[in-house]
Each structure stands twice: as C-alpha cells, then as structure tokens.
Amino acid sequence: MSKRIQSIRGMHDILPEQTPHWQFLEGLLRDLVAAYGYREIRMPIVEKTELFKRSIGEVTDIVEKEMYTFEDRNGDSLTLRPEGTAGCVRACLEHGLLHNQQQRLWYMGPMFRHERPQKGRYRQFHQLGIEAFGFPGPDIDAEMIALSARLWRLLGLKDVRLEINSLGSSEARAAYRAVLVAYFRDHFDALDEESKRRLETNPLRILDSKNPELEEIIAGAPSLLDHLDEESVEHFARLRERLDDLGIEYRVNPRLVRGLDYYSRTVFEWITGSLGAQGTICAGGRYDGLIEQLGGKPGTAIGLAIGIERLLALLEEEGRLPPPVECHAYLVTVGEGSERAGALLAERLRDRIAGLRVVCHAGGGGFKAQMKRADRSGADWALILGEDEVTAGTVTLKPLRGQADEQQTLDEASLIERLARWVNKED
Ligand code: ATP
Ligand code: MG
Numbered sequence: 359m360s361k362r363i364q365s366i367r368g369m370h371d372i373l374p375e376q377t378p379h380w381q382f383l384e385g386l387l388r389d390l391v392a393a394y395g396y397r398e399i400r401m402p403i404v405e406k407t408e409l410f411k412r413s414i415g416e417v418t419d420i421v422e423k424e425m426y427t428f429e430d431r432n433g434d435s436l437t438l439r440p441e442g443t444a445g446c447v448r449a450c451l452e453h454g455l456l457h458n459q460q461q462r463l464w465y466m467g468p469m470f471r472h473e474r475p476q477k478g479r480y481r482q483f484h485q486l487g488i489e490a491f492g493f494p495g496p497d498i499d500a501e502m503i504a505l506s507a508r509l510w511r512l513l514g515l516k517d518v519r520l521e522i523n524s525l526g527s528s529e530a531r532a533a534y535r536a537v538l539v540a541y542f543r544d545h546f547d548a549l550d551e552e553s554k555r556r557l558e559t560n561p562l563r564i565l566d567s568k569n570p571e572l573e574e575i576i577a578g579a580p581s582l583l584d585h586l587d588e589e590s591v592e593h594f595a596r597l598r599e600r601l602d603d604l605g606i607e608y609r610v611n612p613r614l615v616r617g618l619d620y621y622s623r624t625v626f627e628w629i630t631g632s633l634g635a636q637g638t639i640c641a642g643g644r645y646d647g648l649i650e651q652l653g654g655k656p657g658t659a660i661g662l663a664i665g666i667e668r669l670l671a672l673l674e675e676e677g678r679l680p681p682p683v684e685c686h687a688y689l690v691t692v693g694e695g696s697e698r699a700g701a702l703l704a705e706r707l708r709d710r711i712a713g714l715r716v717v718c719h720a721g722g723g724g725f726k727a728q729m730k731r732a733d734r735s736g737a738d739w740a741l742i743l744g745e746d747e748v749t750a751g752t753v754t755l756k757p758l759r760g761q762a763d764e765q766q767t768l769d770e771a772s773l774i775e776r777l778a779r780w781v782n783k784e785d
Contacts, residue, residue, distance in 0.1 A: 415619025478636025
C-alpha cells in the first residue's frame with residue numbers, strides 16, 4: 359500500500375460530528391448581524407499580495423512572516439487572505455459601495471496564516487468579520503461592541519471580558535512612537551531579540567509582547583493615552599459613556615495595540631481566561647485611514663473579527679454546545695417487496711412531516727443486522743416494514759431511546775400523527 363497523504367499541518371478537516379456545532383454557531387451569527395442591519399458580502403479567498411502589503415503594513419507579523427504568498431502561472435504574486443478587511447475595502451472601492459454611502463457589511467470564511475500551530479492557533483482558521491463604513495462614531499463603535507456583547511449573552515458565555523483602548527489619530531501615534539522609541543532605547547539591553555527588531559520596525563508592538571521578562575519595562579513605558587490628540591480623547595470618552603449606557607463592563611488597557619498597522623482611535627478585544635494563551639476570541643477597531651490608503655476618498659471605517667474556532671472551543675469548555683443532531687427514524691425493511699415499498703413510504707413521510715429526518719436502510723441484510731444499524735444510527739425510532747405490514751398497509755413503530763411508548767403497529771395516518779408530534783416536540 360502506498361503512503362497515505364495527510365492534510366496540511368495547521369489546516370483541519372471539520373468532521374461530521376463537528377459540523378452541527380459550526381452550523382449552529384453560523385446560523386446564530388447570521389441572525390445576529392441581520393438584527394443590526396448588516397448585509398453579507400463574499401470576497402475571493404485569493405487577492406493580489408500588494409493589497410495586504412499596502413493595508414496591513416509591510417512590517418507587521420502577518421505580512422513579514424505569516425502570509426501564504428505564491429506566484430500564479432502568469433507570474434503575478436497572489437496571497438491567500440490572512441484576514442478579510444483588506445479584501446472587503448478593496449471590493450467596496452471596486453464596486454463604488456462607499457460613494458456617498460454608509461455600509462454595514464459582514465462576511466464569514468477561512469483565513470490563512472503561516473503561524474506555529476497550537477491550541478487555538480491554526481494555519482487555516484475561520485472568522486466572522488463585520489465592517490461599517492461611513493460612520494465617524496463613536497455611536498457605531500459602541501453598537502459594534504454591543505453586538506458582540508449580545509452574542510456572548512445569546513450563547514450563554516460567562517468568561518469573556520472586554521478591553522478597550524484608543525490609538526489616537528495617526529499624527530498623535532507618530533508623536534507617541536518617537537517618545538516610546540526613546541524610552542525603549544534607554545532600556546535596550548533588557549529587550550529580547552524580537553523587541554529589539556520591533557524597535558526599528560513597529561515599536562508599539564513591543565507593548566503587546568507576551569514575554570514575562572519584559573513585563574516590568576513595558577509597565578514603565580509612557581502611556582499612549584497620555585499622548586492622544588484632543589479629538590480622540592473626546593471620541594474615547596463618548597464611547598465609554600455609551601458603553602456605560604448599555605451596561606457593558608470594560609477595562610481600559612493602555613497596552614492594547616493590535617497587530618495590524620491600519621488601526622486608529624478605538625481598539626478593543628474580548629478575552630476569555632478559559633482557553634489558555636490564545637484567549638482573544640474577538641478583536642476589532644477603527645481604521646479610518648485605510649480606505650484612502652487603498653486609493654479611495656477619505657472615509658471612516660470600523661470592524662471586528664471573531665475567531666470561530668476559538669469561540670467554538672470556549673462554547674465546548676463552558677458546555678454551551680447544542681446536543682448532537684438527532685435522527686428521528688430509521689426504516690428497517692424485511693421480506694419480499696418491502697424495500698421498494700419502504701422507499702416510497704419514506705418519501706411520503708418526508709412530504710407530510712416538515713423537519714422529519716428518516717434514514718432508509720440500504721444494502722440488504724437480515725432483520726437483526728438492520729436493527730443493529732438502526733440502533734447505531736442514533737435514531738429515536740425504528741420503523742419496521744415486513745411483508746405483513748406491506749400487505750396490511752401498516753408500519754411497526756419501535757422506540758429505541760427508552761420512550762414510554764410500547765412497540766405498536768400503526769396505519770400510515772396514525773404513524774404520521776405520532777411522528778409529527780415527536781418531531782415538533784409536542785410530547
Ligand atoms: P493573536 O494575537 O491571537 O495572534 P491577532 O491579533 O493576530 O490574534 P486578528 O488578526 O485580530 O488576530 O484576528 C481576529 C481573531 O481571529 C483573533 O482574535 C482570533 O480569535 C482569531 N485568530 C487570529 N489568528 C488565528 C489563528 N492563527 N488561528 C485561529 N484563530 C485565529
Ligand atoms: Mg496573530
């Protein structure tokens with residue numbers, strides 16, 4: 359036998375036992391975003407590499423070392439999308455969706471980053487992204503946070519907390535950057551290799567370092583909040599006022615900087631303590647400069663992204679996943695003519711009972727073997743169709759999950775009535 363080919367490291371199959379969880383969450387997310395007036399947009403998974411370099415920033419982790427970039431047969435440099443915002447803005451500009459208009463948009467799908475795979479960190483992972491264009495805020499900032507807070511409520515999640523910060527205008531950030539670089543230069547020898555490198559390229563990211571040895575130096579660093587421009591201070595204060603109105607608790611974390619270059623003013627993260635190091639399940643912020651950076655007229659924008667795998671892991675951790683999808687009935691057929699009659703019966707049942715899930719035994723075999731399959735299928739009922747039943751126009755209904763019902767032989771109308779009550783959970 360030749361060696362079997364495996365999936366790519368960090369890219370996972372989502373198996374039939376798991377897909378119901380995904381469908382449950384995806385359905386809930388669709389309803390949630392619709393409740394706030396967001397409309398779906400679907401972008402290609404591959405974009406020109408240039409798009410990500412120009413939007414995310416050349417010296418970010420994503421662009422420097424995480425992108426799946428390749429040349430296609432024309433020699434063009436393409437990249438599997440590492441996030442959705444850049445493609446979403448690109449699509450909006452390309453189709454004139456931002457021309458004197460506001461947009462509330464969402465998308466969901468796979469993203470790709472060549473990171474070191476570990477719990478909660480994959481090379482193909484999924485995000486729900488939502489973006490709002492043309493709202494200077496902070497009302498929309500608060501609305502977006504309220505939407506995410508509603509999601510945790512709907513899902514019954516307990517262990518999530520909100521951190522917010524303001525990055526200020528790009529001018530204010532540039533001024534702060536200089537102050538910060540000066541500070542870290544004074545402590546250069548105590549920095550780790552990564553931070554030394556970042557000092558040249560992206561010094562704000564040092565604040566985000568997870569290295570415990572840097573904790574003290576970082577704690578002593580000048581705070582971005584002391585260097586905000588006046589308008590950003592006002593914006594941030596009004597956002598906090600809104601969050602207070604909504605009764606949403608938060609912590610201001612002046613070290614929250616986010617990994618992408620394009621953020622300005624509001625940034626936020628929802629963090630759980632239940633998933634170890636990969637605790638951020640939702641992250642977002644305002645990126646007012648990006649539209650112009652990608653060739654559009656200046657325009658305001660804010661967005662968030664939810665990591666679906668991490669959210670599912672948290673749901674599992676907190677025991678909030680829905681029970682497995684049940685199969686209502688498994689049709690067992692024995693004897694001459696019953697298999698063909700059974701196939702027709704199952705069709706009639708599906709016609710009459712909305713939502714009924716019935717599996718017809720296929721592939722032959724005796725009664726015992728078929729009953730074993732019925733049991734293993736997880737079905738609630740076995741429907742047994744033997745020669746006698748076919749002749750009499752009846753079906754034998756056998757409970758498989760300890761229901762109070764006795765096994766009984768019913769005419770078709772009574773069977774439909776009984777199964778319909780079961781499917782509709784009326785008993
Ligand atoms: P992190 O600091 O965990 O690397 P990030 O800042 O790179 O996150 P974003 O680009 O803001 O993450 O993505 C938004 C969300 O998508 C994250 O909060 C997380 O839930 C999820 N996410 C990001 N990268 C991955 C990954 N490699 N695997 C699984 N989920 C991810
Ligand atoms: Mg990352």
